[in-house]
Structures are given as C-alpha cells and as structure tokens.
Amino acid sequence: MLAIRLVAEPHRLDTLVLPLRPAGTEAGGDAPTVPVPTAVTLPDGVADEAAALAPAARLTGRAGEVRTQFRPGRTPGVLVLMGIGDGDEGDWRRAGAALARATTDETHITIALPADASPAAVRGLYEGLLLASYRFRLTDAGDAPALAGVDLLVGDPDAYLAVVETARTTARMTRLARDLTNTPSSVKNPEWFAGQVAEVAGGTPDLHLRVREPAELAAEGFGGILAVGGGSASGPRLVELDWHPAGASTHVVLVGKGITFDTGGISIKPVPAMKLMRKDMGGAAAVVAATLGAAALRLPVRITALAPLAENMVSGSAFRPGDVIRHYGGVTSESTNSDAEGRLVLADALAYAAAQLKPDLLVDLATLTGANAVALGKRTGALYSENDQLAADLLAAGEAAGESAWRMPLPADYVEFLGSEVADLYSAPEPAKSVTSALFLREFTGDLRDRWLHVDMSAPSWADADDAELTKGATGWGVRFLMRWLATLS
Structure with a gap:
C-alpha cells in the first residue's frame, strides 16, 4: 500500500504538488484561478510560477483537474497543480484519486497543503490517494506503478494524526x-x-x-x-x-x-x-x-x-x-x-x-x-x-x-x-x-x-x-x- 507521511518540512522535492481552488465569484468573473496559500514556505519562485501557470493553462480548479509542469535542472523538477474544487472532503478525495493516477511515473511526491486544511480535507485526500492507487493482480506481468511514497506538507503534523489513522484504516x-x-x-x-x-x-x-x-x-x-x-x-x-x-x-x-x-x-x-x-x-x-x-x-x-x-x-x-x-x-x-x-x-x-x-x-x-x-x-x-x-x-x-x-x-x-x-x-x-x-x-x-x-x-x-x-x-x-x-x- 502507498506510504503516506505527514511532515512539517519537505524532505524531498522531486515532485511538488500545489492545490488549486476555483476563483471566487466575489473577486469578479474574470479573476484568475490561483494556487491556495500553503502551510509552509515554498522554494523561491515556485509560488509565482504556479500563479502564472494556472491561468495560462486555463485551469479551472475543479476537483480532479491535474496539470504537470516539468522544470529540468530546477527544484522541484516537476510541479503539479491539483484542482480541489470547493475544498470539501469529497472534492479532496476526488483530487487525491486523480493525483494518484497522474503521478504513477514518479517515485515520490510532496503535497503542500493549504494553511487552513481541515481534518476532513486531509482524510479525503488520504483516502483518495490510497483507494485510487489500488491494484489487484494475480500475475507479475506488467509494470507496477512507480509511485511509492507521498509526503503531506502541513504546518502541524500532530494536529492530523487521529484523522490520518482513521483514513488509513x-x-x-x-x-x-x-x-x-x-x-x-x-x-x-x-x-x-x-x-x-x-x-x-x-x-x-x-x-x-x-x-x-x-x-x-x-x-x-x-x-x-x-x-x-x-x-x-x-x-x-x-x-x-x-x-x-x-x-x-x-x-x-x-x-x-x-x-x-x-x-x-x-x-x-x-x-x-x-x-x-x-x-x-x-x-x-x-x-x-x-x-x-x-x-x-x-x-x-x-x-x-x-x-x-x-x-x-x-x-x-x-x-x-x-x-x-x-x-x-x-x-x-x-x-x-x-x-x-x-x-x-x-x-x-x-x-x-x-x-x-x-x-x-x-x-x-x-x-x-x-x-x-x-x-x-x-x-x-x-x-x-x-x-x-x-x-x-x-x-x-x-x-x-x-x-x-x-x-x-x-x-x-x-x-x-x-x-x-x-x-x-x-x-x-x-x-x-x-x-x-x-x-x-x-x-x-x-x-x-x-x-x-x-x-x-x-x-x-x-x-x-x-x-x-x-x-x-x-x-x-x-x-x-x-x-x-x-x-x-x-
């Protein structure tokens, strides 16, 4: 089963995932869709690049939307924008499922969660990742997905331990x-x-x-x-x-x-x-x-x-x-x-x-x-x-x-x-x-x-x-x- 950890600091930044929420109607109909503020500081320039990429790629932020940007020679080497819709548990579950399928060629990904991520959001994301990465095979033929580890980057990992145990079980x-x-x-x-x-x-x-x-x-x-x-x-x-x-x-x-x-x-x-x-x-x-x-x-x-x-x-x-x-x-x-x-x-x-x-x-x-x-x-x-x-x-x-x-x-x-x-x-x-x-x-x-x-x-x-x-x-x-x-x- 996919190994998922809660961490307060990034240990690996091969692939960084940033959540994307639809533009709020209060900001006007033409307001761009941009990544939500994360719980931890990102590498220099990443937030600005993601903010520019989202409208350029015409992303909507709907739950399950995923866009991958390769950045050769830089850290992270791969930047992924992940739509989370309205941000309720079901949207996070759908987002986690889409992400698990979109990153099967990666060995490890780090997801920077929003500063205001609720326990329900973490539960939905966790379940989506684990359930969509499920495979049943009675043969060794074919390549297994490479993705083996996921880090959830949060401000206070201890705040989510109970809900993660429930989601994992x-x-x-x-x-x-x-x-x-x-x-x-x-x-x-x-x-x-x-x-x-x-x-x-x-x-x-x-x-x-x-x-x-x-x-x-x-x-x-x-x-x-x-x-x-x-x-x-x-x-x-x-x-x-x-x-x-x-x-x-x-x-x-x-x-x-x-x-x-x-x-x-x-x-x-x-x-x-x-x-x-x-x-x-x-x-x-x-x-x-x-x-x-x-x-x-x-x-x-x-x-x-x-x-x-x-x-x-x-x-x-x-x-x-x-x-x-x-x-x-x-x-x-x-x-x-x-x-x-x-x-x-x-x-x-x-x-x-x-x-x-x-x-x-x-x-x-x-x-x-x-x-x-x-x-x-x-x-x-x-x-x-x-x-x-x-x-x-x-x-x-x-x-x-x-x-x-x-x-x-x-x-x-x-x-x-x-x-x-x-x-x-x-x-x-x-x-x-x-x-x-x-x-x-x-x-x-x-x-x-x-x-x-x-x-x-x-x-x-x-x-x-x-x-x-x-x-x-x-x-x-x-x-x-x-x-x-x-x-x-x-």
Whole structure:
C-alpha cells in the first residue's frame, strides 16, 4: 500500500504538488484561478510560477483537474497543480484519486497543503490517494506503478494524526474487501473466505471468530444456507465475527450476503450474467472488513458480523425450483427460482441474529438484485428501512464517505406477493424485485423489524472502469459508509 507521511518540512522535492481552488465569484468573473496559500514556505519562485501557470493553462480548479509542469535542472523538477474544487472532503478525495493516477511515473511526491486544511480535507485526500492507487493482480506481468511514497506538507503534523489513522484504516479495509471480492472463484470458496477472515482477525484483543461448518449448520437448522450450498463440492459456512470491547453499550449486527460464486443453480444464468459472479459475496466482504476496521480503531461499540457463505452450483444435490426450505427458526419459504439464492442465506442469518444475538440495530448488505441499477445507476445503493432515524443516519454516513444510497419504499400492499400455497413465504416474486426482496428479508427480523435496515448494493459493488477513487473491478462498497456510521454510534 502507498506510504503516506505527514511532515512539517519537505524532505524531498522531486515532485511538488500545489492545490488549486476555483476563483471566487466575489473577486469578479474574470479573476484568475490561483494556487491556495500553503502551510509552509515554498522554494523561491515556485509560488509565482504556479500563479502564472494556472491561468495560462486555463485551469479551472475543479476537483480532479491535474496539470504537470516539468522544470529540468530546477527544484522541484516537476510541479503539479491539483484542482480541489470547493475544498470539501469529497472534492479532496476526488483530487487525491486523480493525483494518484497522474503521478504513477514518479517515485515520490510532496503535497503542500493549504494553511487552513481541515481534518476532513486531509482524510479525503488520504483516502483518495490510497483507494485510487489500488491494484489487484494475480500475475507479475506488467509494470507496477512507480509511485511509492507521498509526503503531506502541513504546518502541524500532530494536529492530523487521529484523522490520518482513521483514513488509513478505512482505506486498508476497503482494499481488503476489494481483494476478497476480486479473487477468482477458482481460489475463493466458503472455506477459503472463512480462512482469510481468521488470518486477518487472529490475535486482535476483544475480537472473536466462530465458523460453523456444514454439520453444525444442519444441527442448528440453517436450512437456507444448506440448501443454497448443497449443490457444491465446497460446503457452506457461517462466519460469525464479534468485536466486543469492554464497556460497549450498543450492539450492532451486520449481515452480508456471501455467495462465493453464483451459477444461478438449476435456474442457470446465461454466460454474460455469470462471468462476474465472483462479486456476489461483496456484502460479506464489506461487513467483515468494516468490523475488522472498527476493531483496529477500537471503536467502543459491539459489532457482530455474520457472513453466510455458499457456492450456488449445478449438480445432482442442488436445490430445485419449487423446493420448500425450512429456515433458522422454522419459517418456510418456497423457491421457484434457484437464482434468487441470496435472500435464502440472508434469511437464516437475520433470523439467527434476531432470535439469539438480540442486537440494538440490525443492518444487512447484499448484492441482491440488478433491479435497483435501472433506477439508481452504478454508484448508488438502494436502502430500505422502516426506521426514519436509522435510515437518515446511514444515508448521511454514506454521503460523507462517498458511498451514496437512496431510500426506497416498503409498500404494505406488496406484501401479498410473498404469499405461497405450500409454504409460509414465496421467496422470489416477479413484481418490483428489489422491493419484494427487501420485504421478504423483513419477515425474518422478528422483534427487530423497526430497527432493521437493508441495502441492495449489487450495482455499486463493481466498477466497469476507473472512476474517481474507484478502480476497475470490485469497489469494496459499503466498508466506508459502515465505518463512518459505526464511529457515530460510539
């Protein structure tokens, strides 16, 4: 991971980066865009050169705009102007991402921050640099980016230590979720995923891990997980990761869908829809990584992450359309589409959380349907909850973290679509697929119905191209907004 340091004096000036803000309207419409005053003194002539370069290059100062000027034989040898827009956290995150991509040929850069840089600005810049410089490769072919070190030049490094630790941990856990999700399913199965969690969690005080294997799942009645995983030679698992610090007064359970590969089962997917189904455990990756991040930051709130893991395959032992499944706690569901498998494993985990863990709040994340992408696009999740305050808190955390969601309805008259003639519930109604999926999950939340929130995150879990702090492939979506929200509970 890119090494970033806070420094009060420049140690290397191979490449110097100066932030650029749009000209203020109060200065007049023709006022030039110029670099903002920095916290430390710059080498002679650099500030004047940058002030002349910005208008000459017709720079606007918008967040993500980058201009490189080479200065052979002088110090610094490379001068970079970086637009920061209005200077809020999101603009700094976008600026950091653009800078990381624009300087891949450099080995080290120094960024001179404004004298008035806020902790939020430093956090945004830090996260943008670390997230946009992420690469996932299972081969050594090709040249890796040269950029290895970044110095943030500030007046008082100690003033930003806490926010930098938070940003570093958040980015590290987002990168972990990306790694887990990007890993091909030829490597990744339920046992492998559980092993990765054990490896990362091992030795952390107050962090406890339990992994249920198929025999335990059968003994305890986790029928949904067993049904979905029954067609695979790689048996299902239920990961239960509990961060339980002394004195915690609030308990949150996070549930994440963990289908390590989804063929659709007997209701098999067409190849174009199947080829990226290694991402179908993005919810499990997010809740596990967020819990590990909370433990690393020692947030004083109890968090239990539940990751029901299964591989939905086609075989003689696969569950069939029309099967009736008995979930944890005894509720039965009729499934006439084996490609609607995620809700079946989530139902078990939600029912277990409500009946046995009895948390104060229950949140689930799932790459559940593609339906929400039609309305909300690729960067926005669909959020469902009956609890106005819980929904508002999660939406605010997502907005601050750069992971937006939109609240969707839970119409009472759609509940009739869940009716089955042979079971308690019908799991895969055709109308309003994202909405009825959420309504199905709600049926397993018991007394926590009014303290439950569901996010359908299928679309934003994967990026088709580099986009700001996102890199092509798995986005690690959900880690940042969960960690931001969990910090508010402490």
